[in-house]
Amino acid sequence: MDVLVCLKRVPLAGGALILTPDSRDIETKHLGFGISPHEENAVEAGVQLVEQMGGTLTLLTLGPSDAEEQLRSQLAIGATRAVLIETDGQEWDPQGTASALVEAINADATKFDLIIFGAESADSAGYQIHIRIAHALNRPIITNVKSMRVENGVVNCERVVSDGREHYEAPLPAIITVRDGLNIPRYPSVPGRMQARKKTVEVKQAESRLPKLEKVKLSLAPSKDKGAEILGKGTDAVPALVEVLKSIGAF
Amino acid sequence: MILVLIDHDRGEIDSLSLRALTAARGLGQDIEAVVIGSQGAALAGLIGEFGAKVLHVAQHDLITDYTPMASGRALKDLVEKLSPAAVLAAGTPRGNEQLAHLAAFLDVPMAAECLEIALGHPHQVLRARWAGNLIESANVHEELLIATVNNFSFEAISVSGAAATVAVFTPALEPQDYVVKILSRGSAQTKAGVTLNDAKVIVSGGRGVGGADGFGNLEDLAALLGGAVGCSRVVTSSGWRPHAEQVGQTGTKVAPDLYIAAGISGAMQHIAGMKNSKTIVVINTDPEAPILRYADYAIIGDLHQIIPALTSAIRQAKG
Numbered sequence: 076m077d078v079l080v081c082l083k084r085v086p087l088a089g090g091a092l093i094l095t096p097d098s099r100d101i102e103t104k105h106l107g108f109g110i111s112p113h114e115e116n117a118v119e120a121g122v123q124l125v126e127q128m129g130g131t132l133t134l135l136t137l138g139p140s141d142a143e144e145q146l147r148s149q150l151a152i153g154a155t156r157a158v159l160i161e162t163d164g165q166e167w168d169p170q171g172t173a174s175a176l177v178e179a180i181n182a183d184a185t186k187f188d189l190i191i192f193g194a195e196s197a198d199s200a201g202y203q204i205h206i207r208i209a210h211a212l213n214r215p216i217i218t219n220v221k222s223m224r225v226e227n228g229v230v231n232c233e234r235v236v237s238d239g240r241e242h243y244e245a246p247l248p249a250i251i252t253v254r255d256g257l258n259i260p261r262y263p264s265v266p267g268r269m270q271a272r273k274k275t276v277e278v279k280q281a282e283s284r285l286p287k288l289e290k291v292k293l294s295l296a297p298s299k300d301k302g303a304e305i306l307g308k309g310t311d312a313v314p315a316l317v318e319v320l321k322s323i324g325a326f
Numbered sequence: 327m328i329l330v331l332i333d334h335d336r337g338e339i340d341s342l343s344l345r346a347l348t349a350a351r352g353l354g355q356d357i358e359a360v361v362i363g364s365q366g367a368a369l370a371g372l373i374g375e376f377g378a379k380v381l382h383v384a385q386h387d388l389i390t391d392y393t394p395m396a397s398g399r400a401l402k403d404l405v406e407k408l409s410p411a412a413v414l415a416a417g418t419p420r421g422n423e424q425l426a427h428l429a430a431f432l433d434v435p436m437a438a439e440c441l442e443i444a445l446g447h448p449h450q451v452l453r454a455r456w457a458g459n460l461i462e463s464a465n466v467h468e469e470l471l472i473a474t475v476n477n478f479s480f481e482a483i484s485v486s487g488a489a490a491t492v493a494v495f496t497p498a499l500e501p502q503d504y505v506v507k508i509l510s511r512g513s514a515q516t517k518a519g520v521t522l523n524d525a526k527v528i529v530s531g532g533r534g535v536g537g538a539d540g541f542g543n544l545e546d547l548a549a550l551l552g553g554a555v556g557c558s559r560v561v562t563s564s565g566w567r568p569h570a571e572q573v574g575q576t577g578t579k580v581a582p583d584l585y586i587a588a589g590i591s592g593a594m595q596h597i598a599g600m601k602n603s604k605t606i607v608v609i610n611t612d613p614e615a616p617i618l619r620y621a622d623y624a625i626i627g628d629l630h631q632i633i634p635a636l637t638s639a640i641r642q643a644k645g
Contacts, residue, residue, distance in 0.1 A: 241508045
């Protein structure tokens with residue numbers, strides 16, 4: 076079973092975001108980088124499939140040369156090899172990104188049985204690249220998967236909706252997008268990190284094209300401080316909170 | 327004309343589609359709507375109230391439930407027939423997915439999660455990114471605008487219009503369009519009791535709870551208030567609580583009457599999932615915790631003392 080997982084290098088921002096002076100990007104001088112949360116689950120799923128069924132796990136990303144850092148750290152989890160489509164660091168629009176990924180997938184000597192994406196990127200959240208790739212490769216696609224297994228050339232998936240679970244399946248080769256909660260991603264082992272240094276990261280170049288969804292600038296969403304009423308410190312403040320909860324009808 | 331996809335689950339409308347209809351009315355053109363699957367035809371009255379003149383119904387023997395690629399094909403057939411200026415849908419997983427299939431079939435751009443839309447050459451949109459923390463101003467260079475609408479930016483406002491005229495059409499499906507479909511359904515994998523989605527009260531714990539055992543106190547308080555236990559991402563990735571309880575961008579987005587955040591500092595991904603709660607109470611040792619910006623009330627202190635004291639005080643007050 077040959078699996079491909081597509082990743083995206085994103086800044087690790089948990090607190091307030093700061094923009095660059097030209098307002099076109101997030102200021103990342105003081106931020107580390109990682110991959111989107113759902114993508115950690117995608118890599119874990121790929122590693123587990125190869126452990127169970129044999130085969131290879133390839134990682135693919137489109138991004139600046141620094142994205143090699145994210146590929147290496149995920150190679151340490153247990154992927155076989157990685158491919159980096161190198162850009163000039165500018166953000167590509169979804170159509171441009173999808174067509175460069177399709178080109179790289181078609182050019183690869185490995186014919187992937189299953190391609191896995193994270194359900195959404197942490198930063199741009201365009202909700203479309205995986206679907207464009209499914210159309211270009213003429214493969215079935217199941218999105219937002221929370222539970223999966225591969226058997227007899229079929230991928231069985233469940234997705235969670237507000238009132239329950241939905242069960243889907245698709246014949247391989249197929250594409251799925253997965254969500255956090257699918258599995259618990261493992262941490263890289265020390266031997267894993269050592270091996271990752273020796274594994275191959277193939278670098279390809281791709282021509283950017285004029286974006287049809289063209290980012291003009293970014294701004295911070297207004298978030299005004301609600302001005303919390305501090306009821307006090309420690310257990311002394313409990314009676315005040317009880318009054319508040321009573322007044323809003325919590326009990 | 328603006329075409330709006332009205333999403334429904336076997337005939338039951340996703341009410342967020344009404345917000346997309348309201349957003350569409352702001353563009354100053356006639357509004358027509360489309361439902362995928364004949365069970366949606368019964369929505370013509372409701373859709374009319376919100377301003378759609380025509381309800382197109384994609385009818386096909388193979389479309390009896392959610393089949394996203396077939397939805398994309400049906401939308402493509404309709405767009406080619408009607409040439410709308412824009413196609414809109416709610417910014418939900420299903421809305422985004424079905425319009426992405428349409429955009430892929432036509433090989434045109436799609437702008438997801440739009441807060442504002444202005445038609446033109448190019449079209450101009452504001453769209454939400456980073457779990458709603460950033461707003462992108464973008465140009466869309468394409469005659470047809472395909473966009474989903476950010477649900478928090480629009481209320482559903484009725485114009486008391488007459489029922490929409492129903493126009494049935496049969497999309498020309500290809501075999502690959504219905505390979506992926508729902509084969510069966512199951513109930514949610516949660517314990518007996520209230521789920522995060524219906525809970526009026528959520529008692530949520532983060533890193534400050536310190537371990538799986540610490541959640542016992544939160545469970546007691548939640549049970550007393552008839553609510554559910556929630557948690558932050560670090561809690562599920564540490565294996566302290568099941569993922570079904572995770573609140574936030576990658577878990578469940580909630581908006582209960584009361585959200586008690588104990589030992590949660592407030593990463594923006596968590597905030598994105600709970601900031602619309604009616605009343606937010608924070609219990610935290612750190613008076614500088616980012617989550618305080620979103621709180622209505624706060625106690626600075628150790629949740630391990632405060633939560634049990636709160637539980638017994640409420641028990642006493644209840645008598």
